[in-house]
Amino acid sequence: MPDTDSNTAAGFVPQSSIPQISIPPISLRRRVMDHVMTGVAVLTVALVLLPLFAIFAYLVYKGIGSINLAFLTQIPKPPGEPGGGMANAIVGSMVILAIASLLGVPLGIGAGIFLSEYGRNRYGDIVRFVSDVLNGVPSIVIGIVAYGLVVMRQKHFSALAGGVALAIMMVPTIARTTEQMLLLVPQAIREAAYGLGVSRWRTTLSITLRTATSGVITGVMLAFARVAGETAPLLFTAFGNQYWNWRTDQPTAALSLQIFTYAISPFDEWHRQAWAGALVLIVLIVGAVAAVRIAVKHGTLAGA
Amino acid sequence: MSNQALPRPRFNAPNPEPGSKAALKVEARTTPLLQGKVSEVPDVAFGWAMRLCGLAVVALLGLIVYQLVVGSALSWHAFGWKFFGQSDWNPVSDQYGALPFMYGTIVSSLLALVIAVPLSLGVAVFITEMCPVSLRGILSFTTELLAAIPSVVYGLWAIFVLVPILREYVQPFLASTLGWTGLFSGPPYGIGMLAAGVILAIMIIPIISSITREVLTVVPQHQREAVLALGATRWEMIRMGVLRNARAGIVGAIILGLGRALGETMAVTMVIGNRPEIAKSLFAPGYTMASVLANEFTEATGDLYLSALIEIGLALFFVTIVVNALARLMVWSVTRGQPARSIA
Amino acid sequence: MGVGITVEHLNAFYGKTQALFDINIAVLANHATALIGPSGCGKSTFIRCLNRMHETIPEARVDGKVLIGDLSVYNGTSATQLRRRVGMVFQKANPFPTMSIYDNVAAGLKLNGFRNRKQLDEVVHKSLHNSALWDEVKDHLHKKSGASLSGGQQQRLCIARALAVQPEVLLMDEPCSALDPISTGKIEELIFQLKEQYTIVIVTHNMQQAARVAEFTGFFLLGKMIEFDKTEKIFTNPSDKRTEDYVTGRFG
Numbered sequence: 001m002p003d004t005d006s007n008t009a010a011g012f013v014p015q016s017s018i019p020q021i022s023i024p025p026i027s028l029r030r031r032v033m034d035h036v037m038t039g040v041a042v043l044t045v046a047l048v049l050l051p052l053f054a055i056f057a058y059l060v061y062k063g064i065g066s067i068n069l070a071f072l073t074q075i076p077k078p079p080g081e082p083g084g085g086m087a088n089a090i091v092g093s094m095v096i097l098a099i100a101s102l103l104g105v106p107l108g109i110g111a112g113i114f115l116s117e118y119g120r121n122r123y124g125d126i127v128r129f130v131s132d133v134l135n136g137v138p139s140i141v142i143g144i145v146a147y148g149l150v151v152m153r154q155k156h157f158s159a160l161a162g163g164v165a166l167a168i169m170m171v172p173t174i175a176r177t178t179e180q181m182l183l184l185v186p187q188a189i190r191e192a193a194y195g196l197g198v199s200r201w202r203t204t205l206s207i208t209l210r211t212a213t214s215g216v217i218t219g220v221m222l223a224f225a226r227v228a229g230e231t232a233p234l235l236f237t238a239f240g241n242q243y244w245n246w247r248t249d250q251p252t253a254a255l256s257l258q259i260f261t262y263a264i265s266p267f268d269e270w271h272r273q274a275w276a277g278a279l280v281l282i283v284l285i286v287g288a289v290a291a292v293r294i295a296v297k298h299g300t301l302a303g304a
Numbered sequence: 305m306s307n308q309a310l311p312r313p314r315f316n317a318p319n320p321e322p323g324s325k326a327a328l329k330v331e332a333r334t335t336p337l338l339q340g341k342v343s344e345v346p347d348v349a350f351g352w353a354m355r356l357c358g359l360a361v362v363a364l365l366g367l368i369v370y371q372l373v374v375g376s377a378l379s380w381h382a383f384g385w386k387f388f389g390q391s392d393w394n395p396v397s398d399q400y401g402a403l404p405f406m407y408g409t410i411v412s413s414l415l416a417l418v419i420a421v422p423l424s425l426g427v428a429v430f431i432t433e434m435c436p437v438s439l440r441g442i443l444s445f446t447t448e449l450l451a452a453i454p455s456v457v458y459g460l461w462a463i464f465v466l467v468p469i470l471r472e473y474v475q476p477f478l479a480s481t482l483g484w485t486g487l488f489s490g491p492p493y494g495i496g497m498l499a500a501g502v503i504l505a506i507m508i509i510p511i512i513s514s515i516t517r518e519v520l521t522v523v524p525q526h527q528r529e530a531v532l533a534l535g536a537t538r539w540e541m542i543r544m545g546v547l548r549n550a551r552a553g554i555v556g557a558i559i560l561g562l563g564r565a566l567g568e569t570m571a572v573t574m575v576i577g578n579r580p581e582i583a584k585s586l587f588a589p590g591y592t593m594a595s596v597l598a599n600e601f602t603e604a605t606g607d608l609y610l611s612a613l614i615e616i617g618l619a620l621f622f623v624t625i626v627v628n629a630l631a632r633l634m635v636w637s638v639t640r641g642q643p644a645r646s647i648a
Numbered sequence: 649m650g651v652g653i654t655v656e657h658l659n660a661f662y663g664k665t666q667a668l669f670d671i672n673i674a675v676l677a678n679h680a681t682a683l684i685g686p687s688g689c690g691k692s693t694f695i696r697c698l699n700r701m702h703e704t705i706p707e708a709r710v711d712g713k714v715l716i717g718d719l720s721v722y723n724g725t726s727a728t729q730l731r732r733r734v735g736m737v738f739q740k741a742n743p744f745p746t747m748s749i750y751d752n753v754a755a756g757l758k759l760n761g762f763r764n765r766k767q768l769d770e771v772v773h774k775s776l777h778n779s780a781l782w783d784e785v786k787d788h789l790h791k792k793s794g795a796s797l798s799g800g801q802q803q804r805l806c807i808a809r810a811l812a813v814q815p816e817v818l819l820m821d822e823p824c825s826a827l828d829p830i831s832t833g834k835i836e837e838l839i840f841q842l843k844e845q846y847t848i849v850i851v852t853h854n855m856q857q858a859a860r861v862a863e864f865t866g867f868f869l870l871g872k873m874i875e876f877d878k879t880e881k882i883f884t885n886p887s888d889k890r891t892e893d894y895v896t897g898r899f900g
């Protein structure tokens with residue numbers, strides 16, 4: 001992007017200071033138009049940033065006031081009763097996300113390896129196109145598919161079904177970012193390994209993938225953050241649960257589902273808890289992403 | 305150029321004289337530590353395992369289509385094309401028509417575009433063409449932060465902040481100034497099509513503006529300079545040198561935003577009012593394809609009811625795919641062949 | 649001890665374009681053989697055919713016969729197996745960026761499943777010693793990454809890495825072209841020593857370098873081997889007019 005800098009600077013030259021030799025003077029109307037459009041652009045930026053700050057400010061303000069120990073350790077009270085919390089939903093979200101990552105991350109990375117190492121051809125192009133298509137499928141539709149795949153077979157809603165739905169959503173994102181990151185690894189590094197008599201699979205895993213670890217992790221965390229707050233595909237897969245559940249084949253609570261249920265309920269107490277839940281959800285997402293990034297930085301990639 | 309035959313290799317060249325004295329003494333080779341035959345099997349197996357992963361991605365899409373088509377067969381046999389032309393949605397009499405949902409999806413998405421497009425373009429133009437370099441990174445980061453907020457949180461905020469504002473201030477104002485158009489009439493509930501459009505707009509701004517930025521930055525520098533050299537003001541340079549050259553890509557960005565809006569579920573469900581009606585006024589409640597799935601899927605008791613819902617899912621899937629494919633092609637038409645810049 | 653290399657009727661292709669035409673050559677064991685020629689004439693392609701690196705490029709293909717010692721390269725041996733006997737050093741130093749100096753040298757063994765810590769230590773020491781790098785890096789073997797070394801050190805690290813697998817042949821594709829004169833001198837010195845133990849094939853752009861390190865020299869032009877002889881003969885009394893034009897600088 002720095003290539004546009006010089007241009008921006010050129011564009012900033014005050015029009016009046018240009019020596020007007022043969023160029024006709026810029027009319028007042030045009031000069032006014034220039035300033036007006038600049039003003040309009042600044043205004044749009046303000047208009048876009050406004051809701052962002054409003055959302056964050058309101059979230060923190062409402063959320064912090066409602067988070068307490070009970071919220072983090074108790075399960076929901078019956079409708080209308082004060083107190084209670086979302087402990088089961090927090091755990092449920094973690095379980096569902098763990099299942100999704102377990103299924104989606106290896107598959108996505110595998111597909112990414114295929115795309116960069118074996119897919120520089122027509123078959124690869126097909127997979128690339130399909131990944132982009134999958135990326136655009138509405139999440140609620142993915143929910144229907146997971147319903148048909150898991151819920152219909154098991155005959156009841158489950159954390160597994162929710163995990164499957166989210167895994168399907170993770171795969172294309174991970175596949176495409178993994179591909180891009182592996183392609184950034186110079187061919188010379190692969191050849192160095194081949195030249196030592198290291199087999200292709202070993203080279204791919206221990207050299208190419210390892211060199212790209214940091215980028216691949218970023219891609220995985222991007223996909224994770226994207227699905228962590230998803231609600232629609234969980235509505236008829238994980239379904240939600242007002243009680244503790246430790247089995248992956250039973251209906252399971254999730255933070256996002258709980259926020260939804262509470263938000264559209266008529267109870268003030270639940271509205272407060274919805275805000276607290278939203279804050280916890282965002283903190284969990286940001287925390288997970290940061291934790292993984294820090295772990296990676298201090299782990300394998302210290303020398304890179 | 306002499307064209308003689310290639311010289312034959314010389315197999316017994318005389319030994320040359322030994323090299324000069326050296327400081328370094330190379331140690332003798334020993335038997336290699338790596339002994340034994342290398343098997344080709346793991347390599348072949350790994351290659352196929354990775355191909356299988358690639359195939360799985362294609363299979364996933366196949367699975368989605370299969371589930372949707374099979375699931376909606378019952379409804380398709382019962383109603384055929386009429387399904388998309390009827391506005392009757394009645395689980396009690398087992399009559400299902402998707403028209404109100406299609407209408408709601410289209411109107412809310414278009415409304416979102418009307419609001420989001422000028423704002424996104426303004427932001428993109430400001431960041432790439434006007435803003436001081438020091439602000440550029442932080443501004444793009446902040447707008448993209450909008451994309452990281454979960455849909456349900458947008459919905460929550462919309463219910464408790466946006467809807468009251470619309471009800472108290474915006475809707476009365478619109479009714480009194482533009483009420484005569486018929487688009488802004490009726491009781492100002494706050495909740496309804498307008499609220500859905502506004503929250504959708506906020507949600508798609510990051511997409512449209514980030515892809516537009518992507519597209520604007522690949523417009524070659526000489527296009528800008530050519531226009532500036534003619535004595536254009538900065539705005540004229542942006543309009544003629546930049547925006548015009550990036551047209552196809554910008555349209556692509558807008559269509560990508562549309563694709564996202566069409567399938568967006570939670571935030572819309574929380575504020576649109578969820579009534580399967582077709583009303584001219586944007587103040588009136590509505591329903592979208594995604595919201596009806598969210599609300600009724602788990603309650604659908606009859607087989608035909610469930611099948612009708614899945615058919616709505618199939619239609620939604622189909623429309624978003626077409627819209628996305630179209631958008632990708634348009635964005636590529638601008639960014640492809642440009643110096644290495646990755647499109648996320 | 650190194651082994652000799654015999655190449656007969658070797659043709660190499662990139663898709664439909666042929667890059668090498670009927671190459672015949674016999675490389676003597678435990679000597680350095682230089683390959684010279686204008687850029688684009690197929691030197692790299694040729695040297696990459698000797699350890700089957702050529703075929704890692706999509707659509708690339710080879711026919712003909714190559715023998716490393718008595719091992720037939722294109723006949724029944726796996727490429728991985730072959731490359732353990734034929735080490736390679738590339739034009740641009742390419743240490744593994746995420747690995748320490750130690751791990752870079754040990755990579756060939758470790759990645760092939762060799763785990764004996766004591767023997768690894770020995771091999772790493774010996775390889776770094778043989779590539780004249782030991783004294784410069786011995787204090788931070790594990791602390792510094794391979795990528796943190798200077799260009800010349802990186803190239804010697806790559807040589808150490810290749811030596812650690814204990815090949816019989818060492819292929820070097822313009823190993824000094826990106827280095828300063830001092831580093832180049834060090835590596836030439838090294839080549840001089842290494843050929844007592846290894847058979848060395850070195851591609852070079854620099855005719856003085858060929859004259860300094862190699863007993864034999866082959867001249868390539870447009871994918872053909874024009875002349876192959878003792879280095880002295882190539883530079884003082886070539887039998888082909890085109891070789892003469894090239895070595896006297898009247899060419900390209």
Ligand SMILES: Nc1ncnc2c1ncn2[C@@H]1O[C@H](COP(=O)(O)OP(=O)(O)O)[C@@H](O)[C@H]1O
Nearest residue numbers: 662667685686687688689690691692693694705
């Ligand atoms: N990856 C490749 N794909 C297609 N052609 C190639 C490739 N690499 C090299 N070539 C062609 O093969 C010929 C020989 O190249 P190369 O062996 O690299 O020459 P040298 O090393 O002597 O400079 C050149 O004409 C070059 O254009």
Ligand SMILES: [Mg+2]
Nearest residue numbers: 691692693822
């Ligand atoms: Mg070369």
